[in-house]
Amino acid sequence: xxxxxxxxxxxxxxxxxxxxxxxxxxxxxxxxxxxxxxxxxxxxxxxxxxxxxxxxxxxxxxxxxxxxxxxxxxxxxxxxxxxxxxxxxxxxxxxxxxxxxxxxxxxxxxxxxxxxxxxxxxxxxxxxx
Numbered sequence: 001x002x003x004x005x006x007x008x009x010x011x012x013x014x015x016x017x018x019x020x021x022x023x024x025x026x027x028x029x030x031x032x033x034x035x036x037x038x039x040x041x042x043x044x045x046x047x048x049x050x051x052x053x054x055x056x057x058x059x060x061x062x063x064x065x066x067x068x069x070x071x072x073x074x075x076x077x078x079x080x081x082x083x084x085x086x087x088x089x090x091x092x093x094x095x096x097x098x099x100x101x102x103x104x105x106x107x108x109x110x111x112x113x114x115x116x117x118x119x120x121x122x123x124x125x126x127x128x129x
Contacts, residue, residue: 003074005093007047008101009033011067017060025056028092031069049073051095059098068102071095 009031018026029051032044049071051059063069073095082088 004072005075006070006072007031007033007049007093008068008070009044009047011063011065011069012046014065015056015059015063017056025053025060027051027056027059029059029063031071031093048090048092049095050076050092051098055095055098062100063098067100070099070101072097 012030012032015027015029018028020026027050029049031047031049033047035043035045037043051071071093073093075091076094077089077091079087079089
């Protein structure tokens, strides 16, 4: 059986490093990945991702909002009960490796151009691409 995912997209906010009780590093993040829609031009999918250990440490140190990333990993599903006792189902991409796909200068320029657009999504809006 095969469970492999490869994604290229822009991270919508700076990653925040957290530590588990056992000391493992973890970063949760969302990638905006363009999708061509024949009747509408372009749209974007917002894919929840997670990275662990050295990959999480790398992201916390070098990745910033708007950076173009390539990730390789697998799809994972899980569920848990929230504080109200309601079952929550999660599907996410677990990144085994992450690569920055543009220079730091290009990333800063792109982040500045799309800053407001990413903020709109984080606040509940949608991206125009």
